[in-house]
Amino acid sequence: MSALIERDRRARQRRRFVIGLSILAVAVRLFWINQPYIDRWSWRQSDVAAIARNFSEHGFHFAYPQIDWAGGTPGYVGTEFPILPFLAAICYKFAGVHEWIGRSQAVVFFVVLLPFFFLLVREIFGCTAAVWATFFYSFAPLNVFAGRSFMPDVPSLSLALIGLYFFLRWIDDERPMLFAGAAIAISLALLIKLPTAVVGAPLLFLVWQKWRWNFLKRPSLWLFAAITVLPSVAWYWHAYQIAGNFYPNHLFGAGGIGIENFSWYWNITRRIATSSLTPILAMMALIGLFVAPRSKFSGLFHWWFAAMILFIIVVGYGNRHPWYQLPLVPIAAVLAGAACAFVGSKISASRIAIILSILLASSFASLAYLYVRPLYRSPAAELRDAGLELKKATATDALIIAADTGDPTIFYYAERKGWHFLEKDGIYDGNPSDSGQAIVDLERLRDRGATHVVFTVNTFWWLEYYPEFAQHLAESATLVETTSEFRIYKLATVTK
Numbered sequence: 001m002s003a004l005i006e007r008d009r010r011a012r013q014r015r016r017f018v019i020g021l022s023i024l025a026v027a028v029r030l031f032w033i034n035q036p037y038i039d040r041w042s043w044r045q046s047d048v049a050a051i052a053r054n055f056s057e058h059g060f061h062f063a064y065p066q067i068d069w070a071g072g073t074p075g076y077v078g079t080e081f082p083i084l085p086f087l088a089a090i091c092y093k094f095a096g097v098h099e100w101i102g103r104s105q106a107v108v109f110f111v112v113l114l115p116f117f118f119l120l121v122r123e124i125f126g127c128t129a130a131v132w133a134t135f136f137y138s139f140a141p142l143n144v145f146a147g148r149s150f151m152p153d154v155p156s157l158s159l160a161l162i163g164l165y166f167f168l169r170w171i172d173d174e175r176p177m178l179f180a181g182a183a184i185a186i187s188l189a190l191l192i193k194l195p196t197a198v199v200g201a202p203l204l205f206l207v208w209q210k211w212r213w214n215f216l217k218r219p220s221l222w223l224f225a226a227i228t229v230l231p232s233v234a235w236y237w238h239a240y241q242i243a244g245n246f247y248p249n250h251l252f253g254a255g256g257i258g259i260e261n262f263s264w265y266w267n268i269t270r271r272i273a274t275s276s277l278t279p280i281l282a283m284m285a286l287i288g289l290f291v292a293p294r295s296k297f298s299g300l301f302h303w304w305f306a307a308m309i310l311f312i313i314v315v316g317y318g319n320r321h322p323w324y325q326l327p328l329v330p331i332a333a334v335l336a337g338a339a340c341a342f343v344g345s346k347i348s349a350s351r352i353a354i355i356l357s358i359l360l361a362s363s364f365a366s367l368a369y370l371y372v373r374p375l376y377r378s379p380a381a382e383l384r385d386a387g388l389e390l391k392k393a394t395a396t397d398a399l400i401i402a403a404d405t406g407d408p409t410i411f412y413y414a415e416r417k418g419w420h421f422l423e424k425d426g427i428y429d430g431n432p433s434d435s436g437q438a439i440v441d442l443e444r445l446r447d448r449g450a451t452h453v454v455f456t457v458n459t460f461w462w463l464e465y466y467p468e469f470a471q472h473l474a475e476s477a478t479l480v481e482t483t484s485e486f487r488i489y490k491l492a493t494v495t496k
Contacts, residue, residue: 014131021131022114025138029107029148032376034100036413037150041323042380043407045150047252048085049102050412052150055082055089056097062086063238068411070248070426071419072399072449078239078251080152081191081232088150102150110147113158114138117330120165124297125338133330133337136284139365141372142276142322143329153323156193159185161330167203168297171210179220183227190232194253195315198327201307202300209296248426256318268312268319276322277332278367280360288335291342301334380409382456382485387413389481390454390488398451401442401491403459404428410454419445421453435468442473446491453477453489460487 037045047067054066054075065082066075084105091101117137122130137143146154163185170178186203189196207215215221243251273282289305292298308328312319319325340360347353387410390400400418402410406428411418420428422441432438442453453473455462463470477489 014127018118018131018134021135021138022111025114026107026111028139028144029110031148033103033107033148034098035103035376036099036378036384037409038378038380038384039149040145040375040377040379041149041151042383042409044321044323045102046407046409046412048150048152049088049099050408051079051082052085052088052092052102053097053412053415055086056092060086060089064242067248067250067408068417069402069408069420070417071445072417073247075248075417076242076246077248078236078241078243078254080193080239080252081188081235083188083192084150084152084155099150103148106147106149106151106154109155109158110143113161116162116165120161120168121334121337123165123168124295124300125293125334126341128344129334129337129341131337132340133333135361136281136333136336136364137330139368140277140281140329140333141368141375142326144368144372145375146323146326149323151323152192153326156189156196157326157330159189159192160196160199160327163189164199164202164300168206168300171206174220179224183224186228187231190228191235194232194236195311195318195324196327198304198307198311202304205300205303206297209299250426253318256315256324258315258317259313260316264316265313268325271322272325272328275371276325277329278364278371280364280367281332281336284336284339284360285332286335288337288339288342292335292338293342301331305331305335380407382458383407383409384413385483386410386454386456386486386488387416389486390414390416390452393481393488394452399449401445401450401453403453403455403462405458410456418450421445432462432466432469435466435472438462438466438469439472442469442476446476451491452480453491454486456486457484463487 037049039045050068051065054068055061058066058074062082064074064076065079065085067077068075070077085102087105088102092098095101114134118130118134121133125133143154163182166178166182166185169175170182186199189199207221211218240251243249243254273279277285289302292301304327308325308331312325315324340357344353344357347356383404386402390398390410391414394400394414394416396416398416400411400414400416401421402418403421404410406420408420419426422429422432422438423445429441432441442450463473473489477491479487480490481488
């Protein structure tokens with residue numbers, strides 16, 4: 001009886017600890033929740049934010065998301081299922097346009113996921129591992145920053161993990177509600193972010209553990225596959241058609257597949273082991289790969305990890321973006337949690353276990369803070385400032401040429417349409433090879449209706465490095481605003 005009471009007491013302590021941990025994790029993500037989209041991932045968030053505002057201002061045409069860098073055209077593009085910008089646009093109608101509306105969506109999905117994540121790990125590795133895994137998952141630098149960014153990655157991963165938990169439970173007792181929850185969650189996860197399809201590896205592992213080759217004979221699994229896959233097939237086919245039929249003929253995520261050289265993957269690996277996870281989490285996860293207790297479903301995260309390695313290799317170019325490796329965070333957190341539980345089970349003295357736990361947790365938290373802090377800095381602040389000035393200084397129908405290194409933040413805050421400079425088929429085309437190329441591109445866009453051109457501090461050097469282009473600009477445009485951050489020129493009207 002006393003043992004049962006003691007077990008209940010420990011369970012209540014763990015529950016209170018996890019709740020407190022969750023509250024702290026949410027509070028961390030609410031820090032600077034209304035920060036403008038000028039942080040390290042400004043360009044990706046500004047695109048999503050532009051789609052949201054265009055929904056709000058130009059009609060809620062869900063199937064036709066619009067960006068701002070397609071000149072005077074509507075700017076329809078093929079994207080992920082745009083449920084997040086669509087919901088933000090609805091909120092704009094009631095609360096106005098605010099950055100916290102877009103950012104808070106990732107926070108909400110993170111909050112909803114946490115209990116499911118804890119239960120998933122507890123189901124496989126036990127309560128101690130689940131507590132540690134929840135701690136690591138909550139404060140890994142990559143997850144903290146992505147968890148307050150206006151991007152689809154955290155919502156998609158959260159839905160995938162929720163679906164994985166429901167599927168694990170359904171494997172055991174095959175209740176219809178668990179089947180429906182798993183199918184709907186996974187289906188939405190794939191719609192919101194297609195690369196989340198790597199979650200298919202742990203799902204396949206569970207199926208294989210349960211039925212081996214007999215899974216091919218189970219109609220319920222074929223139904224599950226249809227529910228999860230067919231909506232994505234339909235949507236992404238539609239997105240492909242949009243990209244093919246409308247300028248700038250852009251499909252988000254296209255071109256990411258490609259195997260790169262060794263140094264490319266080494267840089268990705270180094271980034272994962274440091275700024276994405278911290279060296280401590282990476283080290284504990286590697287230990288967990290070998291010491292995690294073996295059980296019926298313990299290989300689930302090993303399969304997912306193997307699938308992620310294959311994904312990083314095959315989608316080598318796409319993985320230049322750190323958010324593509326976000327699924328590694330729960331994998332590493334779970335394996336590290338299992339490692340902590342294993343090491344703890346080998347320590348008989350509770351005082352030593354407590355001291356080591358405090359040292360591990362504080363070291364991880366300190367490194368997480370050091371690595372995540374630089375991501376909040378404002379490398380795109382001058383883009384936002386230039387955009388706000390353009391909003392004041394130009395007519396609403398002005399078309400802007402922006403030498404912005406491909407970051408659409410200028411267009412978002414200017415609330416103006418335009419083109420990146422240089423531009424090729426609607427897409428940013430890098431720096432000019434010489435003055436002649438810059439002049440040709442400028443004149444081509446002026447012929448298409450461009451009224452202003454803007455340079456930021458990152459592209460001021462163009463005006464010195466390409467002297468013939470600078471001379472041409474001086475003859476064909478008037479400098480209307482100059483600061484230490486940007487220069488805005490009004491182009492002379494083209495006479496025909």
